[in-house]
Each structure stands twice: as structure tokens, then as C-alpha cells.
Amino acid sequence: MNNTINLVVDGRPIQGRPGQSILEAAQAAGIWIPRLCYSKGLVPHGSCRLCTVYVNGRPQSACTQPVAEGMFVEANSQRLLELRRDLVEMLLIDGNHFCMFCEKSGSCELQALAYRFGITAPRYPYLWPQRELDASHPDIFIDRNRCILCARCVRASRDVDGKHVFGFYGRGPGKRVAVNAHVRLADTDAAVTDKALEVCPVGALVPKHQGFTVPIGQRPFDQRPIGSDTQPEKAPKTR
Amino acid sequence: MVAKQTKRIVIEPVTRVEGHGKVSILLDEENRVTQARLHIVEFRGFERFIQGRPYWEVPVLVQRLCGICPVSHHLCAAKAMDQIVGAERLTPTAEKVRRLMHYGQILQSHALHFFHLAAPDLLFGFDSDVSTRNVFGVAARYPDLARQGILLRRFGQEVIRATAGKRIHGIGAVPGGVNQNLSPAHRDALRGEMDRILEWARAAVRLAAEYTTTHLDSLASFGSFESNHLSLVQASGAMELYDGLLRAVNARGEVIFDQVPARSYTDHIAEEVRPWSYMKFPFIKPLGPEEGWYRVGPLARINTCDSIDTPEAEAARQQFMKLTDGKPNNNTMAYHWARMIELLHAAEKINQLLHDPDLQGTELMVRGARREEAVAILEAPRGTLFHHYRVDQYDQVTMANLIVSTTSNNEPMNRAVQQVAATYLSGRPEITEGLLNHVEVAIRAYDPCLSCATHALGQMPLVVELFDCQGQLVDRKQRGG
Ligand code: FES
Numbered sequence: 001m002n003n004t005i006n007l008v009v010d011g012r013p014i015q016g017r018p019g020q021s022i023l024e025a026a027q028a029a030g031i032w033i034p035r036l037c038y039s040k041g042l043v044p045h046g047s048c049r050l051c052t053v054y055v056n057g058r059p060q061s062a063c064t065q066p067v068a069e070g071m072f073v074e075a076n077s078q079r080l081l082e083l084r085r086d087l088v089e090m091l092l093i094d095g096n097h098f099c100m101f102c103e104k105s106g107s108c109e110l111q112a113l114a115y116r117f118g119i120t121a122p123r124y125p126y127l128w129p130q131r132e133l134d135a136s137h138p139d140i141f142i143d144r145n146r147c148i149l150c151a152r153c154v155r156a157s158r159d160v161d162g163k164h165v166f167g168f169y170g171r172g173p174g175k176r177v178a179v180n181a182h183v184r185l186a187d188t189d190a191a192v193t194d195k196a197l198e199v200c201p202v203g204a205l206v207p208k209h210q211g212f213t214v215p216i217g218q219r220p221f222d223q224r225p226i227g228s229d230t231q232p233e234k235a236p237k238t239r
Numbered sequence: 240m241v242a243k244q245t246k247r248i249v250i251e252p253v254t255r256v257e258g259h260g261k262v263s264i265l266l267d268e269e270n271r272v273t274q275a276r277l278h279i280v281e282f283r284g285f286e287r288f289i290q291g292r293p294y295w296e297v298p299v300l301v302q303r304l305c306g307i308c309p310v311s312h313h314l315c316a317a318k319a320m321d322q323i324v325g326a327e328r329l330t331p332t333a334e335k336v337r338r339l340m341h342y343g344q345i346l347q348s349h350a351l352h353f354f355h356l357a358a359p360d361l362l363f364g365f366d367s368d369v370s371t372r373n374v375f376g377v378a379a380r381y382p383d384l385a386r387q388g389i390l391l392r393r394f395g396q397e398v399i400r401a402t403a404g405k406r407i408h409g410i411g412a413v414p415g416g417v418n419q420n421l422s423p424a425h426r427d428a429l430r431g432e433m434d435r436i437l438e439w440a441r442a443a444v445r446l447a448a449e450y451t452t453t454h455l456d457s458l459a460s461f462g463s464f465e466s467n468h469l470s471l472v473q474a475s476g477a478m479e480l481y482d483g484l485l486r487a488v489n490a491r492g493e494v495i496f497d498q499v500p501a502r503s504y505t506d507h508i509a510e511e512v513r514p515w516s517y518m519k520f521p522f523i524k525p526l527g528p529e530e531g532w533y534r535v536g537p538l539a540r541i542n543t544c545d546s547i548d549t550p551e552a553e554a555a556r557q558q559f560m561k562l563t564d565g566k567p568n569n570n571t572m573a574y575h576w577a578r579m580i581e582l583l584h585a586a587e588k589i590n591q592l593l594h595d596p597d598l599q600g601t602e603l604m605v606r607g608a609r610r611e612e613a614v615a616i617l618e619a620p621r622g623t624l625f626h627h628y629r630v631d632q633y634d635q636v637t638m639a640n641l642i643v644s645t646t647s648n649n650e651p652m653n654r655a656v657q658q659v660a661a662t663y664l665s666g667r668p669e670i671t672e673g674l675l676n677h678v679e680v681a682i683r684a685y686d687p688c689l690s691c692a693t694h695a696l697g698q699m700p701l702v703v704e705l706f707d708c709q710g711q712l713v714d715r716k717q718r719g720g
Contacts, residue, residue, distance in 0.1 A: 100408065101300040133291055135633040141293055208634055209324075211295040213604075215411075215419040216404025 007071035016067035023051050023062040026075055032231035033075050034084050034113060036091075037150040038063040039199045043159060045151050050087050050113070052080065081117065088113050089122040094173075096128060096145035097202075103211030104203030106219025110148060112226035127173075134179065136186035139208050140197060147177050147204035153196040160195040163188070177204070262678060264660045270668050275657035277649065277682065286639045294323050294630045295414050301626070302408050304641075309408055310344035310399055311619035315626045317412030318482065318615035323630050325607025326415035332600030333416035339592045340402040340411055341481050341617070345585040347395025348620035349537075349578050352686045353443060354388020357575055361450050365680045366673055384446075387439040391582070394429075394436050398589060401425035416604035423599060430593045433586075437551075440579075440586040444555050447579040451572065452562070460662070462571040462655035462681035465490035467523060467533035468542040469647070471618050474498065476545035478552075478584065480618040486543045487523055487533060492566045495523055501614040504625060510642070521647050532650035535622025536685065537577035542567035549591070552584035571655050574684045619644055621686050645687040655681040 005016045009026050016025030021044060023033050037048040046064035053062045054074035062075065074080065091110060099105050134142035149168065154177070157165040165188045169178040179185045190196070192207050200206070216222065265274040285304055292300060298316040302309035314337055321329065329337075359372040362381065371379075378385040396406040401421060403409025411417050451458065467490065471483035485499040485507065496507050510519040511528045522531030533539070541560075547553040559576060562568060568577075592598060614627045622644025629638040659681045663674040 100303055101296060103296060103299075133635070135291075135293065135635045141634070208293065209295060209414075211293070212299055212410050212413050213418050216409060 005067045005069050007067055007069070007073060009073040010075050010077075018066075020067050021063055022053060022055070022060070022065050022067055022071070022073055022075075025067045026062065026073070027230055030231055031075060032227035033062045034116075034227065035063055036109060036113070036148065036201055037152065039152050039156075039201075041160070042152060042155045042199065045155065048087070048091075048148070048150055050084055052083060054080070084113075085117045085119055088117060088119060089124060091148050092119075092122045093124045093126045094129070095148065096126075096131060098145075102146065102203045103206060104146070106214070106216065106222050108203060108221075109201035109226060112221040115221070116225045116227060129173070131176070134185050135208075136184035137190060137208075138186070139192035140185060140190060141206050141208050142177075142179075142185060143204055143206070144176055145204075146202045148202055149175055149177065150201060152199040152201065153177065153205055156195040156199045157190075163190065163194070163196075165190045165194070165196060262656060262682070264656070264664070266664075266668055270664070272657055272661040272664055275653050275660055277652050277656060277687075286641070289636050289639045291635050293634050294320050294628075294636060295634075297628065297636060298412055298414070299410055301641075308344065308348060308619050308621065310340060310403070311617055311624055312626075313403070313410075314341055314412055314481070315615050315617040315619070315624050316628075317414065318617065319613040319626045319628050320414035321416075322610055322613035322615070323628070324414045325609055326605045327607055328605070329416055330600065330602040330605060331597040332420050333603055333605075335592055335595060335597050336402050336417045336419075336421055337412055338481050339421065339589060339598065340399055342585040342588045342592070343395045343398025343402065345395075345480060345620050346582055346589065347392045347399065348686075349582040349585070350388055350391035350395060350443075352620075353447070353575060353578060353582070354385065354391070356683060356686070358384070358388070360680045360683065361447075361575065365676050369672075369676070387442070391436060391439055391443075394432055395585075397432075398429060401429060413604065415606050418603065420600055420603065421598040426593055426598065429589070433590050433593065437583075437586050437590065440583040441551065444576075444579045444583050447576040448555070448558065451570075451576045454572075455562075458570055458572040461677070462659045462684070463569055464571075464651075464654050464658060465569050466651055466654075467495060467526070467531070468539035468567055469523070469533040469535055470540040470543045470623055471616060472497075472544050473548070478540055478544040478547045478556075480540075480581075480585075482617070485616065485623075488543050488567060490567060490569055492542070495526070501616040501625075504614055504616065504627075508625075508642070519642075519646060520650055521642055522650075533647065534651045535644050535647040536574065536620075537581050537622075538568065538571075538574045539622065540618060541577040541580060547580070547584055549584050549587035551587055552580050555580045555583060571651075571681060571684045574686070578686070621645060622647055645685075648685045648687060652682055652685050652687060655684070 003017060005018060007014060007016060007025070009022075009029065009031050012029070012031070014025060014029035014031070023035060023038060026033050033051050033053060035048070035051040037045045038051060044063040046061045049061060051062040052059050055065060056072050088110065092114065097110070099108070099111050102108065105111060131144035131147070133144065151168070153166045154168070157163045165179060165185075167178045168175055170176050179188055197205050197207060263276045264272055265276070267273050289297065289300060297320055298313050301312040301316045304312050317337070354377070355374045358377050359374065362377060363372045374385070399409060400406045403411035404419070411419065467487055469485065469487040471479045472486045473479040473483050484497070485501070485504065486497045487495040487507070489495055499507055507524055508521055509524045510521045512519055520528065520532065522528045523533055524531065541556060547556050559568070559580060611631065612629045614625070617624045624644055625640075625642040627640040628636055631637050656678050659677045660674060663671065663677050
């Protein structure tokens with residue numbers, strides 16, 4: 001049985017394996033597709049739509065769409081860059097993101113994507129929503145101002161930590177990350193070593209007492225733009 | 240009794256002070272000055288905004304209060320958070336890296352003020368043409384001096400960058416210590432600059448001294464008045480800019496209080512609210528709000544301390560004190576000279592630290608038993624800075640109270656303006672160029688950060704409004720903009 005699937009991504013013939021997503025196959029071939037809700041090792045969620053690619057001309061999320069023989073994938077084009085910029089800008093105005101005093105600055109994937117896409121300031125008006133903090137846990141701090149509802153913590157807690165600490169409540173603009181039907185994180189068995197913390201792409205779920213201990217210049221995205229491990233950055237065209 | 244009717248003259252915004260402000264001068268029916276008020280736009284929302292934020296964020300968050308002295312807020316908050324995490328004593332490396340950063344800030348801020356903001360007044364005269372009485376005029380007439388100013392400032396910024404990662408809004412101090420030491424590469428690069436930095440600092444002291452002594456007669460009556468003076472000092476009474484004990488002296492140099500630790504400041508300092516200003520007016524408690532206001536900043540620090548622990552600045556201090564027979568100098572324009580003595584002191588301190596192997600140590604942080612309340616005091620370039628916080632068991636800030644140096648100097652600046660206005664208001668309710676110029680020069684001597692906004696080096700627009708006793712606008716003048 002032939003285990004190799006042939007497809008074309010951005011004009012390059014690449015190979016994938018059955019069941020592999022477009023995002024992972026492309027990554028293995030050195031093509032980086034931007035993503036936020038995707039995190040290696042977690043069940044794909046397909047919710048942020050940042051990984052949207054055109055498969056034979058139709059938009060699909062690359063993190064959930066399995067590779068198929070003969071696919072033509074448009075992964076990194078100007079029109080997709082525009083789309084992804086829009087998504088990142090909308091995420092930036094949808095929360096309360098103050099990079100200037102956020103401890104995740106320099107290791108935040110949302111910020112890093114904004115930099116890689118050449119976004120200096122969102123074009124949309126900030127919504128300044130009211131969001132709750134949860135500082136009840138002795139070792140973990142939840143700042144929902146920075147949450148982008150990627151559900152990484154929900155999946156990691158459920159599938160990796162086996163704890164079901166996180167979930168969502170509310171709908172639409174009122175949707176929030178919730179703590180396990182209880183009110184406070186302190187009332188759960190969450191621990192600072194949980195995978196759920198490690199996978200948070202932004203500063204919504206952080207270990208306490210540790211912020212800012214890594215000097216500027218030594219944080220992950222100070223040196224190399226996001227995605228450049230897979231594919232070096234092409235200078236983005238700013239608007 | 241019917242309240243005396245007053246006319247109000249408003250000058251706004253003041254040029255070449257950082258940020259902007261508005262001056263009202265109140266006149267009585269005979270057009271005599273009864274009071275002057277400097278209106279200051281202050282960060283009012285901050286103390287509420289910070290509620291609920293985690294303590295480790297505070298040293299970074301507070302930097303955003305002020306585009307002018309972010310390092311001072313950063314370090315003062317960090318000193319407070321040291322107490323919150325129970326770091327009784329920092330490691331030598333952490334303490335010295337922070338001091339280095341602080342002296343860098345003093346140097347860059349004082350250089351900016353003297354060479355860019357004050358020099359035009361001093362070199363060209365208070366009444367010279369405003370179109371050339373600015374930093375560009377200095378660059379044209381005194382190119383070497385202007386260049387030295389720029390490079391002194393840049394050196395200070397490089398010291399900050401070496402210790403905080405960035406020249407502006409870097410992050411070096413964390414609760415309990417610092418996040419990095421001084422790398423040998425940075426140290427060597429800075430050492431290489433040191434000779435000329437010291438040379439220029441000496442020259443700046445000479446220039447300021449010469450200016451003050453040769454203009455003594457005119458300056459003595461210019462916005463000068465007796466006042467109390469407050470600053471940190473060391474246990475020995477020597478000047479201390481980073482971490483010491485509070486001392487206050489009166490206009491004659493008699494001690495009001497001394498060796499007061501930060502945590503007891505509320506026993507000695509209280510704050511008064513006045514209806515016309517958002518800013519609070521701090522005063523020395525036992526003296527009351529009428530008598531207890533005080534000056535802070537370079538002049539106050541030279542006046543309160545007994546000595547300076549670096550040799551060249553100490554020699555300069557002795558020369559400075561000779562002028563007033565060792566008593567406090569109450570001359571507003573002496574701020575400039577005092578500021579340059581501190582610039583030299585900062586340069587000497589930086590030089591010492593660049594030759595101290597502790598700066599390359601690797602023990603950066605300590606922690607101890609958690610505390611819920613902290614007060615830290617720092618001598619920022621513009622004067623004494625107080626940060627007072629409470630942090631609850633969940634690590635969230637529940638209370639913050641800051642007293643910034645411009646707040647303490649609020650009343651002194653009002654007095655200086657009042658005095659200058661009384662001299663230059665010619666009996667008619669009219670704002671002349673001369674009045675404008677002299678009011679500006681007097682305020683500028685205090686180096687206020689009026690709106691905690693990023694400074695603009697060029698000329699800012701100046702609007703002058705004159706109101707009669709009914710509060711009606713009778714005259715309006717505008718300059719620049
Ligand atoms: S990464 Fe694919 S939808 Fe979020």
C-alpha cells in the first residue's frame with residue numbers, strides 16, 4: 001500500500017502521510033502556515049481560522065483538513081496574508097492587549113504574528129471589553145483580558161492533564177474561558193506544571209511570580225520571528 | 240466680608256518644560272498679583288487602573304506613567320516589590336546593577352534638561368528672541384556644547400540599555416532583584432566613553448557655576464524665596480539618590496526631621512487637596528499645609544545633604560555651599576548649578592560601578608517572607624519619588640499611592656511664578672513678552688514633568704489668556720504652534 005500522498009503547496013510538490021493535516025505536512029516540508037489555536041500534540045480545534053488556506057480554490061483550515069492526493073494548496077499568498085492580518089487585528093481589538101506591560105511580551109504568539117504580518121496598530125476601534133481576573137490560585141494567574149479563546153488550555157487540561165479544569169461559558173462576544181464549573185481556579189486541581197499553562201499562546205494563563213525574569217533580547221521572539229524555525233521570514237508588505 | 244475680586248491671567252502651555260501646563264495669575268482690583276497657579280495634568284486614573292494587577296507587573300506597568308523618567312518609576316516600584324516578596328537585602332549584583340541604571344537615568348535626564356531646555360535661557364538671556372532661544376539656537380552658536388549635551392544624554396541612555404535591555408521602557412529590575420547583570424561587553428564599551436563623559440560633566444559644572452556666580456545679583460531676586468527642603472540622605476548624611484533615609488531642613492538649614500525610613504513617611508508627610516487642582520499638595524505634617532510645603536530635586540538634595548561621596552562632586556558642592564556660608568541656597572536659579580553637580584556625581588558613580596566586579600556577579604534574585612504593604616522612596620532626577628502599595632494574599636494590588644516630584648514642587652513653582660509675575664506685571668492686566676519669558680524660565684528651573692507625556696524638544700505652542708475679575712477673557716496671546 002502506498003503511504004505517500006502527493007500534493008502541491010504554493011507551487012511546490014510535497015508529500016504527506018494519510019491522516020496528516022495540511023498544516024503538518026507543509027511544516028514537515030519546510031512551509032510554515034500561521035496558526036494560533038493549533039498546538040502540536042493537541043487535537044486540532046479549527047477555530048481561529050488563521051491557518052486558512054485555499055485548497056483547490058476553496059478556503060479550508062489547514063490544521064483540520066487532512067491531505068489528499070493531488071491537492072493544490074495556496075498557503076502563503078498576498079490575499080491570505082491580508083486575511084490573516086484581519087484576523088489578528090480583530091483578535092487584538094477584541095481583548096485588552098497591552099503588550100507594553102504584558103509579561104508574555106516577546107514570547108506571545110499573538111504579538112509575534114502581528115509583528116510578522118507587519119501590523120503596527122489595528123485599523124478597527126478597540127472594544128475594551130470587561131474581563132475578569134482570577135488570582136485565587138497560589139501559583140497561577142488568569143487574565144481574561146488577554147484570552148483569545150483558542151481552547152488550547154481546554155484541550156490540554158482534558159486530554160493531556162486529564163483534569164478538565166477549563167471550559168467555556170457564554171456565547172458570541174460574551175464567551176469566556178471558564179474554570180471547571182467552579183468559580184475560582186483555586187477550587188480546582190490545576191497545577192502550575194499543567195500542560196494547560198504551557199500551551200497558552202498569550203498571557204491569559206501564566207505562572208505567578210515569574211513575569212519579566214527573562215531579559216529583553218533573550219525572549220523567544222526577540223531573536224527570530226515566529227515561524228522562522230520552519231520557514232525564514234519574508235519581509236511583509238505593510239499597508 | 241465680601242471676597243476681594245480677582246482677575247485671572249492664564250498662560251498655557253508653558254514652552255520647553257516637558258509635557259505641558261497652564262499658568263493662571265490672579266490679580267486684585269489694583270492689578271497686583273495675589274496668587275499664581277500652575278495647572279498640572281496628572282495621571283489620575285493610574286492608582287485605580289493598577290488595582291487588581293499582579294505585583295510582579297507593577298515595576299513594568301508604572302513605567303508607562305511617564306515618558307520622561309520611566310526608569311525612576313521602574314526602580315521605585317521594584318524597590319517596593321522587593322519588600323512585598325520579602326527581599327530584605329538584594330544581592331550586591333542586583334543592587335549595583337539597579338544603581339547603575341539609576342545613575343544612567345540621572346545623567347541622561349540632567350543632560351537633557353541643562354543642554355536642551357535650560358541652556359538657551361542661560362546662554363542667550365531670558366529676554367532674548369524666542370525664535371532662537373531654543374536648542375537649535377544653541378546648536379548654531381555653541382555647536383560643541385550642543386554636541387556634548389547630546390552625547391552625555393546618549394551615554395546615559397546607553398547605560399540604561401545595558402542594564403534594562405532598551406533605552407526607553409526597558410525591563411531590568413524585578414521583585415527581589417534584577418533579570419540580568421552587566422555583560423563584560425557592555426561594561427567595556429561604556430568604560431571606553433568614560434574619560435570624555437567625566438570631562439564634559441566637569442565642564443558643565445563649571446559653566447553652571449560661572450553663570451550663577453556672575454549673575455548673582457539678578458538671580459537673587461528672581462523667583463527666590465525661603466522654603467523647606469526634602470530629600471533622601473545616607474545614614475552618614477551624605478547625598479543618596481537610590482535608597483536612603485528622609486531628611487528635611489528648613490530655609491536656614493535646621494533639621495525638621497532626619498533618618499526617617501520610607502515606611503514611616505506618612506508620620507511626617509501629609510497631602511492636601513485643593514479645589515482648583517487635580518494635583519495634591521504634600522506638606523511636612525508638624526508644620527501644617529501653610530508652612531510645611533517644601534522643595535525637592537537637585538537644589539533640595541544639595542541643601543539637605545552634609546556631603547557627597549564622590550570626590551569631584553563633593554568639591555563642587557563645597558564651592559556651591561560657600562556662596563551661602565554653608566546654609567541652604569534658596570535661589571530658584573541655583574537649581575541649574577545643583578543639577579550639574581549631580582550630573583558629575585552620577586558620572587563618577589557610573590565610573591566606579593564600571594570597575595566593580597560585582598556587576599558581573601550571577602546571583603540576581605532573592606526572596607523571603609511575603610509582606611502585604613510596602614513603601615519605597617527614590618530620588619528621581621526631578622526629586623523625591625514615593626511609591627506606596629498594598630498587595631493582598633492573592634498577589635493583587637489593592638492600593639497604590641504615588642507622590643511624584645513635580646507634585647512636591649507644585650507649591651514652590653507657584654511661589655516662583657507669583658514672585659516673577661509680581662516683578663514683571665507692569666500694573667496693567669496685560670501679559671507682556673517679558674512676563675511670559677520670565678514665568679517660563681522660573682518654572683523651567685524646576686524641570687517639571689507637567690503632563691507625564693513624552694517631551695517635545697521644539698517649541699511648543701504657548702497660549703496666554705487674560706481674564707478680568709468677572710472671569711471674562713479680555714486678552715489672549717499665542718506663540719508658536
Ligand atoms: S490553527 Fe487552524 S484554525 Fe486555528
